Amino acid sequence: MTDPEQSERMSQLEKRIEELKAKDAPKAHQEEHYSQAQHAWRMVIELVAGLLIGFGMGYGLDVLFGTMPIFLVLFTFLGLAAGVKVMIASAAEIQKGKEE
Template structure:
């Protein structure tokens, strides 16, 4: 037999469980930030793409003009420089994004402290 005290406790427990389930039910959550490995792969791909495009243009010009290694070397070096510049730009974008997130977090912490006092 269950007494009225146990029924009341069960109802309270069920209400707590329902409240927790309701607070956790936010629908599908998408991951908006990327892991460090994804950032690293992005930079590697940018560098390799710059090298590949430079090599391709240089080889094409050498084939067209019959001057095999000169344009290939020049454009491969230019592709490397372009790839490095793109990598640096990507790193700066990621750093600015992280700094903005930290600033937002600090501002939220400060406003929470101000409201609490």
């Protein structure tokens, strides 16, 4: 085997290895999909956390003062508003990250 034949075979082998590596490489669309799912779960958790915290505070104040539905309803709505505000801030942060 001469040197030019060996270098030709080596280049063919390297080309085939690169093709196989490219075939097994993860696709960018899948990574983007998982990233979007993570952002969606983050936003859902922020909304639910706001609701639960507001509900808990309202219920606690109602038990403390003996006024059952007043603070519960008020703080549940405040928790919802806070959750929506945080969700909007998260969406703006995600949008800013995509533009860069």
